Amino acid sequence: MSFTVAIDGPAAAGKGTISKAVAAHFGFAHLDTGLIYRATAARVIAGEDPVAAAQELRPEDLAREDLRTADVAQAASKVAVIPEVRAALVAFQRRFAAREEGAVLDGRDIGTVICPEAEVKLFVTASAEVRAERRYLELVAKDASVTRDQVLADVKARDARDTGRDTAPMVAAKDAVLIDTSEMQIAEAVTAAIAEVEKVRGS
Numbered sequence: 001m002s003f004t005v006a007i008d009g010p011a012a013a014g015k016g017t018i019s020k021a022v023a024a025h026f027g028f029a030h031l032d033t034g035l036i037y038r039a040t041a042a043r044v045i046a047g048e049d050p051v052a053a054a055q056e057l058r059p060e061d062l063a064r065e066d067l068r069t070a071d072v073a074q075a076a077s078k079v080a081v082i083p084e085v086r087a088a089l090v091a092f093q094r095r096f097a098a099r100e101e102g103a104v105l106d107g108r109d110i111g112t113v114i115c116p117e118a119e120v121k122l123f124v125t126a127s128a129e130v131r132a133e134r135r136y137l138e139l140v141a142k143d144a145s146v147t148r149d150q151v152l153a154d155v156k157a158r159d160a161r162d163t164g165r166d167t168a169p170m171v172a173a174k175d176a177v178l179i180d181t182s183e184m185q186i187a188e189a190v191t192a193a194i195a196e197v198e199k200v201r202g203s
């Protein structure tokens with residue numbers, strides 16, 4: 001029987017790490033839905049029309065190695081504003097959520113739009129400064145020219161676009177449990193998330 005864990009929240013709040021750990025703990029499949037928007041954006045950067053790129057997206061596009069850059073992140077949040085792009089990606093996400101073995105999906109609108117019936121909903125957040133510092137440390141390891149100020153500005157620009165858009169804005173579902181990781185080690189946040197799933201599913 002399917003069992004869906006929806007994990008939403010802003011950039012670099014810790015959703016990815018928490019989602020992977022929850023999926024591994026319970027034997028669920030995991031889908032990072034940000035990758036779908038990043039892969040669509042990568043095709044747009046290469047010259048495709050955004051809606052066509054979303055409609056023609058293939059699972060292998062999500063395995064591209066160039067999706068984690070700051071440029072692709074900004075482009076992703078721009079294509080994510082387009083209602084037809086979002087509509088084209090709904091069915092793929094819902095099919096994934098219905099997997100027999102259970103599924104964890106992380107993103108911005110999973111608990112509100114994609115899986116409003118999810119058994120567990122978490123909203124993982126942290127202050128913009130803490131999130132920018134985490135993202136800075138990830139990015140600077142690959143590109144020494146990245147600056148803290150630029151990463152903070154990018155995080156804030158993306159937050160504004162993601163919360164301000166008309167279609168599926170980033171917002172905590174009314175029944176989501178909030179996990180603020182500003183002052184938590186990632187291990188504590190993972191423990192808190194697993195505990196929330198166990199409350200519903202048992203251990």
Ligand code: CDP
Nearest residue numbers: 011012033034035037076077080107108109
């Ligand atoms: O990894 P990070 O948190 O920085 O971003 P991401 O989850 O890879 O998402 C990249 C962008 O895709 C976000 O800024 C959103 O604009 C968009 N996105 C979305 O609109 N809805 C989702 N379910 C997931 C991502």
